């Protein structure tokens with residue numbers, strides 16, 4: 001019965017169906033979404049090329065310049081931390097991690113969700129019932145706590161993080177894809193394909209997945225910020241990436257410890273994280289509205 | 297004259313540009329009179345009457361005039377187009393009431409029938425709760441809902457479609473309005489229920505001398521209930537006259553097509 | 564209604580059971596024992612300790628013992644906090660977490676519901692864009708960003724409020740605001756969407772056609788219908804609030820169960836971590852049940 005906003009957004013996207021030229025035009029007319037795409041593009045570009053543009057690297061310590069406030073003079077434009085590491089490079093490198101975790105994990109959960117939901121919906125019957133009941137039970141588990149347990153007990157690795165977060169975020173997708181599959185299954189052309197002897201997998205890949213394209217795009221844009229948030233949450237608690245490697249959440253955690261003395265250590269990574277999340281959410285909203293124009 | 301509509305024009309601002317829904321509509325209704333509006337789907341019937349009530353969607357623009365005669369003789373008439381919300385609120389429900397096409401969704405599913413009926417009487421008649429309850433039950437009985445005193449405590453989903461439409465009628469007529477607008481009141485209902493609903497409306501109208509503006513697809517219904525008819529097509533008024541004239545000497549090509557499409561049972 | 568409640572409670576048992584088993588397996592599959600941290604410990608002392616906590620028994624016996632104790636709501640002794648049971652720690656931490664979470668949810672409702680309605684009524688106008696942008700901001704600003712910035716502003720630069728602790732009621736202000744931010748944003752968005760939907764519905768047109776006052780149309784006809792999705796959201800919100808309290812309690816240094824959980828996890832305090840996870844599961848299930856019952860009470864069409 002309970003529905004997250006994300007789930008609702010996705011259902012809206014389903015109604016709008018395909019990502020047609022019309023939707024693209026409406027998206028182009030949405031100034032906030034276009035601005036977000038531009039800003040996000042800039043952030044991504046900075047994060048990728050930024051570390052190559054400075055002589056500093058993310059781990060080397062400059063003891064002559066500790067707690068350096070942001071300045072152009074010493075080549076530390078974002079300042080330095082308590083051991084003299086350059087915050088600019090660290091923010092960019094941390095951004096790589098945060099974005100990568102977000103994107104990779106969103107795709108992992110997308111794959112699991114689509115495969116699971118489409119299979120359940122396509123097979124139907126008792127197997128479907130069982131598969132969805134499993135999803136219901138998983139929904140009720142306090143996943144955040146389980147993920148923390150996993151990370152604590154099995155050590156902090158990036159791979160484990162992909163796995164843990166991916167395992168949490170596919171549930172919504174599975175539910176919605178299943179519902180859609182049930183509807184699409186009844187369509188005459190799918191029936192026809194089945195009559196013609198197409199295999200189940202072929203039907204799912206050729207007929208069902210393309211119909212879900214609009215939904216998938218919205219889903220991915222809204223899941224990426226959630227995953228980034230989740231990763232930074234873990235890193236903030238000290239359970240994410242390990243020193244000297246860093247991510248936005250880990251940088252913010254460092255910053256909190258020294259915020260009275262060196263507020264830039266807190267403020268700068270916070271701005272990058274918030275702006276990125278804001279852009280993704282704005283784009284996701286814009287896409288949803290573009291697919292379902294009635295709502296705006 | 298009760299209501300005088302002159303040069304009513306409605307258009308909508310949409311994503312895809314402007315939609316002209318009603319071009320130039322003029323007609324009038326006398327007290328106690330019944331006028332029918334017919335026309336194909338999308339011809340602008342509903343939007344025209346919603347405009348009179350000030351109930352159009354936010355993206356609508358209306359021009360022209362719709363004058364409602366004053367309640368007391370000697371006072372100036374009220375202009376409904378562009379009227380202030382305060383003015384409209386005193387007209388709606390009290391002087392012009394409306395019933396809608398779909399009785400399944402027209403009532404608030406979260407409120408008891410009694411609440412929905414009483415609030416109207418309390419707002420416009422200044423009745424106390426008890427008095428309003430009594431009047432509401434009487435109205436329910438007048439529209440022939442059995443065991444009204446008990447059923448008034450029900451929620452809408454506990455009623456059938458026909459019963460809900462009766463509740464709508466009871467509600468609409470409870471403040472004895474001067475004009476009742478019925479927008480396809482029977483389209484969504486079973487054929488067997490349709491006549492009963494129309495009978496109930498006719499009976500109550502006679503008691504209170506309420507004028508009727510009846511929208512329908514069914515020319516037969518117009519012939520049975522109304523003395524005059526308007527025929528609309530794609531936002532234009534194509535025919536306007538007495539029932540006799542519209543049925544026997546139609547001017548517009550379109551009216552002739554409509555008439556030709558009626559299945560003739562009585563030969 | 565009673566039958567429904569019982570059915571739901573029975574339905575929660577498999578979920579709880581899976582939760583319990585999963586976390587038990589996870590904890591015991593992990594490398595290292597709770598006492599392997601303290602390296603200087605002589606082997607006999609360690610063996611003694613393990614015997615005391617039954618860690619020397621076969622794993623299935625530990626599991627059986629644990630299940631049995633759970634059935635009596637006994638979460639066992641904490642490994643980390645000497646001579647303290649997990650029940651004690653939960654009893655100590657939960658009121659703190661509940662206070663923060665409860666007030667945060669209340670604040671979020673008080674702000675989010677009217678603002679969401681306002682945005683819907685002013686759809687596509689400045690007010691709407693402003694509300695929606697603020698809401699997106701609330702969703703995009705994680706609590707661990709908001710909290711330090713608030714501390715910096717209200718406690719460090721200006722000496723208005725305490726930066727942490729639980730010494731006075733003022734200490735709760737910043738945590739509650741921080742935690743409420745995200746929920747306000749979500750509730751605002753849900754409320755906006757549902758109000759827009761309700762505004763389009765036929766019964767609202769009927770209410771307007773009846774000439775009712777604006778206050779009555781909004782308060783009596785629109786609000787009860789539009790608030791239902793918000794009520795549904797309260798279930799997941801309760802879960803998110805407990806999760807959120809982990810960060811909040813960490814940053815503001817408040818002794819709630821979220822903080823105990825993180826400490827327990829870092830110190831391999833098996834029983835504490837298991838107990839809190841399970842307790843959390845219970846709370847969420849109970850809260851969801853209450854929310855569903857409230858929903859049914861608000862929506863006359865729902866029958867049990």
Ligand SMILES: Nc1ncnc2c1ncn2[C@@H]1O[C@H](COP(=O)(O)OP(=O)(O)OP(=O)(O)O)[C@@H](O)[C@H]1O
Pocket residue numbers: 308309310315316317335336337338339340341342343344353355
């Ligand atoms: N909010 C709106 N925005 C844009 N166009 C609208 C809007 N509301 C109505 N229209 C258009 O106005 C026209 C007239 O609609 P109206 O509801 O009056 O038709 P109708 O004659 O009542 O049809 P039906 O018999 O199906 O009820 C239609 O073409 C419709 O698409």
Ligand SMILES: [Mg+2]
Pocket residue numbers: 341342343479
């Ligand atoms: Mg109509």
